[in-house]
Amino acid sequence: MEQEQEHRKKARVHRGKKPLIDQHRPVEEHPVRKVRLRRLWQFGATAAATLIVVVAIIILMLSIHTYYTSYIRADLESRAQTAAGVFRNYTQSNYLSAARQFVNQFEDKNVIEVQFLNSGSRVLMSSNMVITGAGVDSADVSAAIATQRVQASIGKTESGESVVSASAPVVYGGTVVGVVRFITSLREVDRQMLRLLAVCVAVGLVVVAVVALFASYFIKSVLDPVIRVTETAKRIAAGSYGVQMEKRADDEMGELVDTINDMSMKIDQAERAQSEFISSVSHELRTPLTAINGWAETLYNGEVRDADDVKKGMGIIVSEAQRLTRMVEELLEFSRMETGRFSLSVEPIDLQAELEDAVYTYQEFFRRKGLELVYTPCPEELPIINGDPERLRQVFCNLLDNADKHGGSGGRIDVSVEKEEEYAVIRIRDYGRGVPEDELPYIKYKFYKGSSNVRGSGIGLAVVDEIVASHNGVFEVGNAEGGGFVATIRLPLHEDTV
Numbered sequence: 001m002e003q004e005q006e007h008r009k010k011a012r013v014h015r016g017k018k019p020l021i022d023q024h025r026p027v028e029e030h031p032v033r034k035v036r037l038r039r040l041w042q043f044g045a046t047a048a049a050t051l052i053v054v055v056a057i058i059i060l061m062l063s064i065h066t067y068y069t070s071y072i073r074a075d076l077e078s079r080a081q082t083a084a085g086v087f088r089n090y091t092q093s094n095y096l097s098a099a100r101q102f103v104n105q106f107e108d109k110n111v112i113e114v115q116f117l118n119s120g121s122r123v124l125m126s127s128n129m130v131i132t133g134a135g136v137d138s139a140d141v142s143a144a145i146a147t148q149r150v151q152a153s154i155g156k157t158e159s160g161e162s163v164v165s166a167s168a169p170v171v172y173g174g175t176v177v178g179v180v181r182f183i184t185s186l187r188e189v190d191r192q193m194l195r196l197l198a199v200c201v202a203v204g205l206v207v208v209a210v211v212a213l214f215a216s217y218f219i220k221s222v223l224d225p226v227i228r229v230t231e232t233a234k235r236i237a238a239g240s241y242g243v244q245m246e247k248r249a250d251d252e253m254g255e256l257v258d259t260i261n262d263m264s265m266k267i268d269q270a271e272r273a274q275s276e277f278i279s280s281v282s283h284e285l286r287t288p289l290t291a292i293n294g295w296a297e298t299l300y301n302g303e304v305r306d307a308d309d310v311k312k313g314m315g316i317i318v319s320e321a322q323r324l325t326r327m328v329e330e331l332l333e334f335s336r337m338e339t340g341r342f343s344l345s346v347e348p349i350d351l352q353a354e355l356e357d358a359v360y361t362y363q364e365f366f367r368r369k370g371l372e373l374v375y376t377p378c379p380e381e382l383p384i385i386n387g388d389p390e391r392l393r394q395v396f397c398n399l400l401d402n403a404d405k406h407g408g409s410g411g412r413i414d415v416s417v418e419k420e421e422e423y424a425v426i427r428i429r430d431y432g433r434g435v436p437e438d439e440l441p442y443i444k445y446k447f448y449k450g451s452s453n454v455r456g457s458g459i460g461l462a463v464v465d466e467i468v469a470s471h472n473g474v475f476e477v478g479n480a481e482g483g484g485f486v487a488t489i490r491l492p493l494h495e496d497t498v
């Protein structure tokens with residue numbers, strides 16, 4: 001039990017403690033330890049760039065390799081086709097002699113090997129060796145013999161070296177008597193591809209590095225404002241209401257900063273208004289209770305014996321008790337509005353009659369205080385509307401009380417009702433000092449009292465605004481021409497008012 005009491009005591013101290021900072025100074029930057037999002041984002045951007053570069057290099061290398069091999073293949077096919085056509089000009093008996101002469105005089109034997117094979121796919125002669133009987137098991141040779149057309153293929157030698165070969169049949173009288181075959185190695189192509197691959201990898205690494213740098217800058221530009229907003233939100237949640245962040249850009253983040261700043265200021269205003277409300281209500285309750293207790297004890301102890309003094313004391317007790325009752329009812333009404341338990345008892349009502357009842361109730365009261373209450377009725381009859389007569393009478397009484405408290409020094413209060421288009425317009429004006437222009441936008445807020453020193457809870461106009469809004473009406477406040485304050489109520493006159 002003692003620990004629980006101590007905990008509650010600390011909580012009350014924390015709630016009432018003011019932060020030891022300038023509430024409206026821009027928030028200073030703080031280091032943030034949690035950088036997992038930054039790392040994840042950085043890794044994702046770098047990984048995506050790396051994947052794109054790898055895919056681009058693979059596609060580029062495959063495209064270049066395909067281009068080179070296709071070019072070499074087409075060149076060998078052209079050579080084979082040309083050579084086979086030349087041999088057709090010789091007789092079959094002179095074919096081998098012409099082939100030997102062709103092999104001996106072949107100029108590109110350092111890079112291309114030329115072979116002559118018989119119809120059984122055995123090598124008769126080669127630019128690398130004059131005569132050999134080795135068999136050739138290659139797709140291009142068998143396909144050329146079978147189709148009697150030039151064929152090419154890409155394969156590997158026994159040593160694993162990649163080669164391109166093209167074979168063209170030598171045909172006499174519709175019969176294949178031999179095959180002329182050109183072969184070249186892809187060793188140099190592979191070397192060039194390796195060099196190109198090294199260059200592409202180097203360029204790719206540079207690209208990935210540049211992307212990583214840009215990503216880091218972009219991530220920093222996005223996350224740093226988010227971190228600042230998060231830190232400010234934590235400070236607001238911890239009780240540092242009113243803190244402000246510096247707006248550094250007119251973009252979406254700038255709009256978020258404006259929103260957070262506005263929220264912080266409104267929370268600060270609400271906190272201050274609530275504190276002022278508690279202080280004001282405490283004072284408002286203490287004053288009549290003191291008067292009631294003082295006169296009750298005086299009368300109870302028999303200290304006052306004169307009948308006029310006794311009557312005066314009882315009058316004070318009754319008056320202060322009524323004031324307490326009105327204050328408690330106002331607080332209960334406001335509590336019902338805050339918790340959503342506010343409801344209306346709607347019925348057909350004569351709006352002007354309800355207003356006149358409130359005016360007549362206050363006329364004598366104001367007269368005794370030296371206030372003149374001037375009522376101007378509507379020159380035409382107002383239709384019956386649907387509404388809650390008790391709530392509307394409460395609205396009229398609250399506004400008349402407000403005019404008395406804040407504008408009674410002017411000596412006069414005007415009340416009028418008239419019809420404007422489809423609305424009944426009720427105006428209650430005093431001739432006091434009015435309200436400072438910078439406070440006008442806030443005087444309908446709950447607990448707001450502004451610079452006024454008049455006693456009250458600061459929720460009367462908020463209750464009025466809620467009741468009028470629930471009748472689909474509009475409640476307006478402002479300073480009147482010539483001085484004073486005017487409250488205007490506009491209620492729709494059609495049947496479905498509520």
